[in-house]
Amino acid sequence: MSEEELHPLATGPTRRRRRLSDEETARRVLDAALAMVHRSGLTVGLDHISFEDVIREAGVSRTAAYRRWPYKDLFFGDLLRALASGAAPAAAVSAETSRALIASVVADRSGDLSSPEGRRDLVSELIRLGAASDQQAIRESPEWRTYLALQATFLSLPLGALRDEIHAALGRSEQGFVDRIAQGWQSLAELLGFRLRPESGGDYTVIATLASGQVRGLALMELSHPDLVNRRSTGNPTGASTAADWSLAGLGAASIAMTFLEPDPDVVWDDARLAELRQLLEGVPMIERAPDSAPRSD
Structure with a gap:
């Protein structure tokens, strides 16, 4: 479904959003999810992380995000990989x-x-x-x-x-x-x-x-x-x-x-x-x- 179909009542001049590449969409969404985890902490699992909230915070097209991750389990797998790659037992003293x-x-x-x-x-x-x-x-x-x-x-x-x-x-x-x-x-x-x-x-x-x-x-x-x-x-x-x-x-x-x-x-x-x-x-x-x-x- 297109962005126009999602918002059929939108009126007035709008600026067409630049279409992001699949790689840039993935980077923005994962960066937004990592920021959310680091703010609120990670529970045992990722159930408290809403994919929809992550998409909104990343500022990317919902269609593009779901094209990259058609199933939420695929997104959470990539998020776990990103968290593990940057994990540290503690932040270094500044x-x-x-x-x-x-x-x-x-x-x-x-x-x-x-x-x-x-x-x-x-x-x-x-x-x-x-x-x-x-x-x-x-x-x-x-x-x-x-x-x-x-x-x-x-x-x-x-x-x-x-x-x-x-x-x-x-x-x-x-x-x-x-x-x-x-x-x-x-x-x-x-x-x-x-x-x-x-x-x-x-x-x-x-x-x-x-x-x-x-x-x-x-x-x-x-x-x-x-x-x-x-x-x-x-x-x-x-x-x-x-x-x-x-x-x-x-x-x-x-x-x-x-x-x-x-x-x-x-x-x-x-x-x-x-x-x-x-x-x-x-x-x-x-x-x-x-x-x-x-x-x-x-």
Whole structure:
């Protein structure tokens, strides 16, 4: 049925809508559906997503949309593929938040970087405050809720090609997320003069996998046990100068860091390195720093 047949009483001059290609129609409709999911979250399944509402929000012809997806099941299959391809266990902490956190810690301890104790205190504060910030970001993230529901939806799919495709796409997204975390840990460790403990048996991918797992595990537990959000322990898990109040996420991150990382004895802390360290810490968010960007002195 044409657009004119759908609206027989329309009068007055109208501008003929440019006919979209099948590919552009699909892109607009899927983009609109993804935006709707990210706003409202994904339930276990897609029953709360109306194909008609998606078509209206995408601003495409209803005829073109149904030509692309003659059955709604075909559309929901493509939507699941799109969600799985872009899925992440949590939205990354924004660059602004990361920069502000690092700059605040460095400003409070700017005079301490020349001593090993001062640098350890700096690392301790970055772990303590950074882990709590990451946990809060996950807790408030619509992407996190969508990721959980997508995992449950995937498990409920019948065996077949669609399930295999979603499984593979989720695996790729998960690996990309872990790779980004590993890059962030390696960048910051090298910048602050740390290295992997040779006897630990791990690497930065192992660190990232464990760090991601413990943060997500706590996020799951908090759904039914919200008191965990505010639980604090006074302690000194990093061997800093003083004890402090640590969240559970911070204690988990500290245990991982202390297990796998140690000060690098080959790093020379001269004035030039200290000056560059301050400049980098105050200006570059850790998530964006390349793994090989840390200055080294022989």
